[in-house]
Amino acid sequence: MTVRILSAADVRSIFTPRLALESQREAFTRLGAGEAVQPPRLLVPGPDASVSFCYSSRIAPDAPAVSKFGSVNPANAARGLGAVHSVITVLDPDTGAPRAIINGDSVTGLRTSAATTLAMQQVAPDARSILVVGTGAQARAHLDAFAVTHPDADLQIHGRNRAAAAQIAESHGATAKHDLEPAVRGADIVVLCTSSLTPVIEDAWVTDGTTVASVGSFAPDRVELPPSLLGRSTVLVDYRPSAVTDAGPVVDAIASGLVTPDRTTDLGALLTGADSLDRASADVLVYLSVGVGVQDAAAAEVILAVAEARDAGTQAHLS
Numbered sequence: 001m002t003v004r005i006l007s008a009a010d011v012r013s014i015f016t017p018r019l020a021l022e023s024q025r026e027a028f029t030r031l032g033a034g035e036a037v038q039p040p041r042l043l044v045p046g047p048d049a050s051v052s053f054c055y056s057s058r059i060a061p062d063a064p065a066v067s068k069f070g071s072v073n074p075a076n077a078a079r080g081l082g083a084v085h086s087v088i089t090v091l092d093p094d095t096g097a098p099r100a101i102i103n104g105d106s107v108t109g110l111r112t113s114a115a116t117t118l119a120m121q122q123v124a125p126d127a128r129s130i131l132v133v134g135t136g137a138q139a140r141a142h143l144d145a146f147a148v149t150h151p152d153a154d155l156q157i158h159g160r161n162r163a164a165a166a167q168i169a170e171s172h173g174a175t176a177k178h179d180l181e182p183a184v185r186g187a188d189i190v191v192l193c194t195s196s197l198t199p200v201i202e203d204a205w206v207t208d209g210t211t212v213a214s215v216g217s218f219a220p221d222r223v224e225l226p227p228s229l230l231g232r233s234t235v236l237v238d239y240r241p242s243a244v245t246d247a248g249p250v251v252d253a254i255a256s257g258l259v260t261p262d263r264t265t266d267l268g269a270l271l272t273g274a275d276s277l278d279r280a281s282a283d284v285l286v287y288l289s290v291g292v293g294v295q296d297a298a299a300a301e302v303i304l305a306v307a308e309a310r311d312a313g314t315q316a317h318l319s
Contacts, residue, residue, distance in 0.1 A: 001319040004100040006303065010313050011106040014306045015299065017141075017148045020114035025271070027059065027111075027298035028118065031239065032268025035060055036294040041242055043219060048075040049197065051219055053086075057293030059301055064093045066297040068104050072218075074195055082137060083195060084108060090300050098318065100304050104296075109141035111299045112289060115238060116142060116213050117149040119267050119287045120189060123236065123277065124211040127153055127188035131177065133200060134193030135159035135168055138215055142191050143172040158183055181205050192216055196224040203229045208282040214249065215289045223248035225286070231258035233284040234277055239292045240266050247288045 006014075015023075030036045037058040044052040056067040070086020077083065086104030091097065120127065130146050130153045132139050143155055155174035159165035162178060169176040177183035184190050184205040194200055194216040203226045206212060212233075216224045230253040237243035243250050244261045253259040267287075269275035279285055307313050 001097055001317065003098045003316050003318055004304070004307060004313045005316050006100065006102045006307055006313040008103040008106040010307065011103055011110075011303060014310075014312065015107065015110050015303050017110065017114065017145050019302060020110040020299065021118060021145070021148060023298040023302045024111055024114040024118050024295060027294045028115070028238070028268040029271045030059055030268075030298075031292065031294050032266060032270070032272035032274060036297070037061055038239070038292060038294050041246065041290070041293065043246070046071070046073075048073070049221075050074065055291065055293035055296055057297040059294060059297040062093060063297065063301070064099065065091045065096070066293065066300045068108070068293065068296045070104050070108075072195055084137065088296055088300055090304060100300070100307075102300060102303060105137070107296060107299050107303070109137045110145075111295045112138060112215055112291060113141035113145035115267070115289060115295060116191060116215060116287070117145040119236060119238075120146075120211065120213065121149050122267075122270055123279070123285050123287070124189050125150075127211065129154045129156065129187045130189045130191065131156045131158060131183050131187035132174075132191045132193060133158050133180070134216070135161050135164040136193060138193040140168055140172065142193060142215075143168070143174055147173070153188075156183060156187065189213065192224045194224050195222055197221055198223060199226040200224050202226060206284055208284065211285045211287065213287040213289070214247075217248040217288060218290050219246055220248050220251045223252060225249050227252035227256065227258060229284070230286055233286040234279045235259060235264045236267060236270065236277065236285060236287045237264050238267050238289045240264050242290045242292060243288055246290045250288060
């Protein structure tokens with residue numbers, strides 16, 4: 001049994017932000033059309049606020065089964081390691097035998113940021129000022145993704161580590177913002193790329209017409225934006241079945257009666273026209289991304305097609 005192994009470098013050479021965007025458009029369009037096979041995500045809590053996860057999906061019933069297994073370990077910062085580690089396994093659609101093993105970290109950053117910018121194309125295509133909060137891999141990936149979808153926007157970044165924020169700003173054509181409150185108040189789009197257990201911005205900072213995206217509230221205990229903000233916002237989610245149970249701010253807002261599940265709109269339904277957003281120009285919109293397996297399935301499909309055409313990666317024998 002021969003398996004193709006693709007490293008982070010292999011993925012980066014193939015999976016550009018533009019290709020990632022198109023893969024996520026297909027992923028959420030298929031999900032919205034009911035064509036993808038999308039079982040629930042699995043979360044396994046661990047020590048020191050860590051959590052392991054498993055996403056599985058098929059982009060279509062006859063497509064390869066794809067599964068991503070990994071973990072988020074906030075304590076890794078003190079170890080000099082990244083917080084997120086994962087691998088993606090692709091099975092042959094006919095035999096079920098392993099076909100490829102792909103570095104998952106590189107895919108996650110690109111597919112998550114592509115999904116965010118895909119959503120922003122639908123709800124804030126003319127945004128002129130975009131603030132990214134965080135200094136990790138997701139923050140960097142989002143700056144790269146917005147450079148594709150909003151090329152004329154003023155990109156900004158804020159992080160508690162000012163030196164890291166300044167370094168990222170310099171390498172990504174952005175401006176480092178030291179004071180978070182005025183930066184939030186002045187931005188058209190605010191993207192939160194942390195894994196914080198508590199809100200990193202305040203409800204009062206978010207002005208009329210702002211769009212706020214949260215990609216770090218991926219579990220019930222991750223609440224990087226105040227749930228009260230959802231009570232006065234139009235709410236868009238990547239996938240309602242997982243958002244109402246796993247996105248911390250949504251879970252809290254529903255529990256407190258600020259939001260009902262039917263007040264949330266799926267990105268896939270928006271793309272297919274099955275649903276629409278009734279948003280006035282002064283309304284705040286919040287987009288929450290938990291992440292779904294079909295994103296990895298769509299990404300793996302395009303990555304593996306190019307890798308096989310180029311004979312990229314390493315061939316390994318498992319039997």
